[in-house]
Amino acid sequence: MTGVVVGNTLRTSWKQILYWGLGLGALGLYIDFIASSPDIISGYAELFETMPPALLQAFGASDVALFTTSEGWIVSIFVSEAAIFLSVFAVMAGLNITANDEQSGVMDVILSLPISRAAYMLERWIGYALIGLGIVLLCALITVGGIIGMNIDAPQDVILKSILNLYPAMLLVMTVTCLLATALRRRSVAIGVSAAFVVVSYLFNVIGASASGAIADFMESVSYFSYINGEAFVLGAYNPADSFIVIAATLVGFGLSLRMFVSRDIGI
């Protein structure tokens, strides 16, 4: 591994950090702005009180009381919405690792160069993982910067940590898409299945968290959204094991992608 492919990936795709980071940062600033007005968030809190639990969970909170504090408001709303947007980025990044180049035929040129398939896939994965990290860092800095700039009474470290905790889930979605694209070979099918993975995960989290019983617990446990859990940082109940599970699933998924990519025919 020489890092040439990582460098090239960053050189050609660094603008995505700006586009996505600034876009999500703007969302963060908007949510900060609402949080800067206690009257507005108390109005929203009254509205949320009338909602059923499933709908409340869709906004990223299990308890309506979270919406009455600035940090609870920012974390619940921003993290749940940013998780969805970052999932879209992650699906696109997962396709960019190898699938797009393979479908277009560029992979034939790449793999005629002295670089192993494994090294190429690993370097591409690292490149997009770094771009994703840039996006998460930029939007976190803008959102926290908004809290400081608007003099919002909210613990900045809690908000920063809850936003950074989006990163492992983003890597997981990127890796699952990469795995699906490697296994299914057809980009359009991989996009469809990856999108279904994101949507079903979201629904499982919403339904699982608002219901009780073994099935609901199972649905929640298999949804990556449940491991993002921004409110745990506000409530001081963050469990590092949640992040480790997501990271472990990511590593297993990437290992499978690598194994498949190395052993199969290219571009058939």
Next chain:
Amino acid sequence: MMASDSVIEITGLSKTYGSGKNQTLALDRLDLSVLRGEIFGYLGPNGAGKTTTIRLLLDLIRPSAGSASIFGLDIRADSVEIRRRIGFFPAELSLWEGRTGDQIIHYVASVRGDTRSIAKHADELAERLDLDTTKRVRDLSSGNKRKLGLVIGMMHSPELLILDEPTGGLDPLVQQTFHTMMDEYRAKGKTVFLSSHVLSEVQAICDRVGILRDGELKAVESVEKITDVEFHWVDVGFRDAIPAGLQQTLEGMPSITDVSTNGARVRMRMIGDFDPLLRAIGAGYVESLHIEEPTLEDIFLAYYSGDKEN
């Protein structure tokens, strides 16, 4: 010829695609040696298995059976080392559409690990091929894209060039430059494995030719021997009508076969000199005369139907 003179050594290489009823045999137990310093033409109609062979050699696809080595290195176990020493031009060239030629050259040179000297040679090649490398790929014509592909394949002066139908879409002047480049490669003792379905190209630059058909290697011969088929297709157009008795006269000539007529036109297959034919058609007013070189398929059929001896 000693085995140590072989750059490419292929033994019993087979490739099937699909499974069950959809299984297709693309390459059937191929045995082939390509020698150091030669330009080897790999000739066959579309779908014969030429690209499959090349993709197997590059380890892009995996063989169903058999093995192959390049520079004495196994194509699977040592593929990275092999690819360090070869240059490749794919038949269906795809490049990064949004990037300039210079950016692509720089990237490929970086992966090859020697940016400065490779880029310098790339500039020389681009100049010879009259290619503007500052343009984005999406702004290049298909011919210029192929020139860029050739530059990428040749810019590190590889010991072995594997070219899959390289000159399609290039204008005749550039094709001539390409042929000169191939001659220079040979003069430096380097090896070229060139797949093509264009007979004239193979005739112009190759030393030996392998003919592939339906996944089977039918022959490996010197280019002189395999293209030594002295027949042409001749199409004669008369202004008014075909002169009376001409068809019978032509059919009676030993050097002419496959005579067919269409209105005022006569088409035939002719072996040997043109003089007897010109005398025979002299009775009519000849409006047009087309002489076609035999196609690859004609040569193939002639070579294997025994006509060659005729």
